[in-house]
Amino acid sequence: MFSHGARGVLCNWMWALRDPRLQHYRMLAFDFRGNGLSDYPHYPRSIRYRQDVIAAVEQLRRDGARRVAVLGISRGGPAVLTAAAQLYPQRVRAAIAVASIDEFVGDDSVAAVRASKVPLLVLVNARDGLGLTPTSRAIYRASASPDKHLVIAPGQGHGDVFRFPRVWAAFVGFLRRELG
16 A cells, blocks of 8 residues: 655555555555545644545455555654554554655554564655654664564656665565565
8 A cells, every 4th residue: 555745645646556566466556635536625624634634545445455564754753654554454464654754634654563563664764854764763663573674776856766766676575575
């Protein structure tokens, strides 16, 4: 399950959904409420991003997925990490945080992983364009999971870590280990 960051849309993930190395997985990218083609509900319903992740996980499971990994980039990170902590191990098997922010509308990345053993992959550029490299390190360090990995790419952009083959290989390898 792929979730986007601020000002993102599900189409940001089309390249990943088409990657032949992922074709044997059931995949879903979605628009958070108020983004892309999704509804624009009134506040406070407009900021319930964790519920969007939970709904996406449930849709994948209804569609036949037995093992689910969730990925969040930037603003999508806290929603994914808190949902994964809540749903592990019955409905979510792994979480991936890409250049995640630490907290957004009540979803706290560090607190979520501190309280969960969900297998975790944290990906970030060495010089993240928004300065989130220390945040990613803090998320990694806080994780209670014995199966956690931090991959730091040599880039400077925000969230564009997958352009480095080593990072993409780490991501695919993590999915294979956790989901089969």
